[in-house]
Amino acid sequence: MEKLEKLRIEIDKLDKDIAVLLEKRFKVSMHIIKQKKEEKLPLFHPEREHEIINRVCSYVSDERFIEEIKCIQNLIIRMSRQVQSKYMFQKHIFIIGFMGSGKTTIAKKVADMLAMNMIEMDSAIEQRCNQPISDIFHMKGEGFFREMEHALLSEITESEVKSVVSTGGGIVLKESNVHLLKKHGTVIWLKATPKDIFLRLSKDAQRPLLKDNMSIERIEKMMNERDAAYRQVADFSIQTSHKKIDDIALEIVKFLGSVHDDK
Ligand SMILES: Nc1ncnc2c1ncn2[C@@H]1O[C@H](COP(=O)(O)OP(=O)(O)O)[C@@H](O)[C@H]1O
Ligand SMILES: O=C(O)C1=C[C@@H](OP(=O)(O)O)[C@@H](O)[C@H](O)C1
Numbered sequence: 001m002e003k004l005e006k007l008r009i010e011i012d013k014l015d016k017d018i019a020v021l022l023e024k025r026f027k028v029s030m031h032i033i034k035q036k037k038e039e040k041l042p043l044f045h046p047e048r049e050h051e052i053i054n055r056v057c058s059y060v061s062d063e064r065f066i067e068e069i070k071c072i073q074n075l076i077i078r079m080s081r082q083v084q085s086k087y088m089f090q091k092h093i094f095i096i097g098f099m100g101s102g103k104t105t106i107a108k109k110v111a112d113m114l115a116m117n118m119i120e121m122d123s124a125i126e127q128r129c130n131q132p133i134s135d136i137f138h139m140k141g142e143g144f145f146r147e148m149e150h151a152l153l154s155e156i157t158e159s160e161v162k163s164v165v166s167t168g169g170g171i172v173l174k175e176s177n178v179h180l181l182k183k184h185g186t187v188i189w190l191k192a193t194p195k196d197i198f199l200r201l202s203k204d205a206q207r208p209l210l211k212d213n214m215s216i217e218r219i220e221k222m223m224n225e226r227d228a229a230y231r232q233v234a235d236f237s238i239q240t241s242h243k244k245i246d247d248i249a250l251e252i253v254k255f256l257g258s259v260h261d262d263k
């Protein structure tokens with residue numbers, strides 16, 4: 001029993017040392033992000049992160065713990081990115097654009113790169129209604145869906161936690177949403193050609209507005225009707241056709257690094 005007590009005291013002391021060191025490390029991370037911003041350097045640098053993890057593993061002499069230490073180091077790096085993002089972004093990051101432009105896919109990537117919370121508005125509405133979007137449209141009508149969408153956006157904008165938000169393609173149809181997007185976020189507009197949208201969505205039955213009569217011409221017509229609304233709210237636009245998901249997300253993260261906030 002006495003031996004166990006001694007070991008516990010040792011663990012407690014090590015935990016204290018770790019906490020103090022982590023606090024120091026996070027403070028340095030914050031200095032780094034300020035410096036990166038001043039020097040306009042990329043916020044996200046995966047090669048450097050791999051380098052750090054490999055180097056840290058090379059300090060471990062007992063092979064039995066390499067896997068665990070690697071895992072913890074990964075988490076430390078991710079949490080450092082979280083600390084940096086909290087410092088950097090005092091507004092939400094809204095991803096807007098036509099159906100199939102890649103909002104959901106890219107928002108996940110950007111959130112992962114910045115270690116930020118991600119909100120998928122359509123999924124959140126589906127959860128609230130306990131129904132897929134296509135059923136909500138069919139059974140309760142588009143008007144009901146738009147009310148749900150507006151209520152959710154209002155809630156998101158009131159939240160202290162800043163998120164990467166994947167919106168639905170029709171978010172800009174309500175003027176009150178446009179106002180909220182502009183006021184509370186940095187808005188990224190994803191674009192794609194009607195042909196690419198058609199190819200991306202032709203096997204997807206989850207878009208009620210395109211479900212029955214999907215054609216390149218119909219997509220082009222709807223897109224033309226909406227483009228002005230996307231344009232008026234966007235801080236940055238990016239063409240996604242013929243680009244890889246990772247490259248699109250990196251381009252967005254690079255843009256976000258150049259955004260000036262109040263700090
Ligand atoms: N840049 C891209 N290149 C190729 N396919 C893409 C790209 N972006 C998204 N996709 C694909 O297109 C489909 C629709 O993407 P999604 O993220 O759901 O779009 P949105 O949320 O804007 O409707 C998905 O199957 C996704 O994998
Ligand atoms: O463009 C629209 O009006 C809509 C787009 C959908 O989201 P995605 O853009 O993710 O497909 C979804 O919100 C709903 O079907 C309405």
Ligand SMILES: [Mg+2]
Nearest residue numbers: 103104122166
């Ligand atoms: Mg989506």
